[in-house]
Amino acid sequence: MVLPIVDFGAVAPELALTVFACLLLFAGVFLKENGRAVNPWLALAGVLVASAYAACPAEPHVSFSGMYAADRFTQFFKLMFLLGTGLTILISAKYSDDERINHGEYYALLLFATVGMMIMAAGSDMIVIFLGLELLSISLYALAGYTRMRAESNEAALKYFLLGGFAAGFLLYGMALIYGSTGHTGLFGIAKAVSHGSPNYTLLTIGSILLLVGLGFKVAAVPFHQWTPDVYQGSPVPVTAFMSAGPKAAVLAVMIRVFEQSVAFMNVDWTAWITVLAVMTMTVGNIAALVQTDAKRMLAFSSISHAGYAMVGLAAANKGGISAVLLYMLVYTFMNIGAFGILALVARKGEQRTRMADFTGFAYTNPGLAVVMTILVFSLAGIPPMAGFIAKFYIFMSAVEAGQYFLVFAAVVNSAIGIYYYLRFTVYMYMKDPAEQLPPLKASVGLLLALVISLYGVLRLGVAPGPYLEMAAKALLSF
């Protein structure tokens, strides 16, 4: 028997996370109630080990018979996912204690979901992309319903599960038709068949549309976004934070790979579809966010609109646009998870207080945290010198370079609308006196650490984004 040569280097971070996830599952069997405090730190250790592996620069190559890419693009996304997971674990530590969900399984699911995202970003074959997507989705269904005594959480899990499965059906049917018309499941094979062969264009076009619908569901692009507000509102706060950053970036990575690499040779203008999706996503997300009273639901709509901004870079379809998308998702990871961390604190036990009005007088009771929250929402709104502004600036620039003036116009108008509802946080925090007397809030060590990292990211990328921008640009060189 001949053992195949396995390229462990290409999957080292994934393997490290899997090992730690299994350790967490085992630890859950042996740890007593009071030993569970070690869970988040064990998960965090896994993330750090995986980051060390992911940060090691490897010669860009495609391994596993052309199914798995180990290039700079993958590396960038892997590090970004690990950052998001690390921040989520930090804000989960106190929360999971309060809600009595401090089980090894919770953190194991987070790590498995991260492995799924990594596989998606690295997959250069439709089979691998599908497997990564499902590993991510199944972990997220379970996480959304993790506080299983809360009816809202159950409801979120059911809705996510049914609509996620529905979307997976479309995605797969699209993949089947693309396979039928080109005879390949690998993206390189498809690209070759499209440019040199004579694929069946009817099948290929229908297949690509179905694929775009399936991916649109997962990234919550309008009109496939209906599940998003409900799922984000019902899930536990740290899980919502996790879902809003990493998984979206993973789907965008797949979109970039599929549409830039293989379907780019098609005779249909797919950038037009993405443009339409981007404009609808930004507009509907922002307008719906205006009227929300629940902070979690408002941040859900805001995350829809942010996916829309990122898709503007995708629609620009030039090098600058794609690297701007990478930078945008990195900045979004920093600022959004931090904001959700503060929301988890304000919501208190049992998540009873997630309304915007619950931030009333926050600046008087917790001045320090209020300043942090202000910086984070300013960044989300895209006000300089915060990183949110820089990220938007590069996205819009790339669209201008591509001559998509209408798209830029729509994006700028939407940013202006966005400022209105983000500033409502500051109005509640600073301009209203606290209405009722509640026990004081105290941030945990994990939350403080997460906020320091978020703040560093938001300010560092806002003031001097140079090295990160270079990293994002380099990520595209190995394409």
Next chain:
Amino acid sequence: MPVPLNHYLILSGLLFAIGVVGVITRRNALIVYMSIELMLNAVNLTFIAFSRHLGDMGGHMFTFMVMAVAAAEAAVGLAIVISLFRTRQTVDVDDVNLLKG
């Protein structure tokens, strides 16, 4: 006489459409999930038909992966339905409406 490719494609297209209609019109969470499974099986049939037509094993491989994933999804999905039934005593998707904007 072998069955031509088109017949398989039409059949799988019909199955997929029945699944989509089922997801949209049925109200019981379990029946909705069965309709999703029907969509996935329609996809499997498409893959196998193309695989046979092209003489390529890629489609077969894909089908096995889809089946394995569908089984994993069923495990998680049914667990979600059970935990919903525990808190709400219903699996009707119209009654599951706590979250609204």
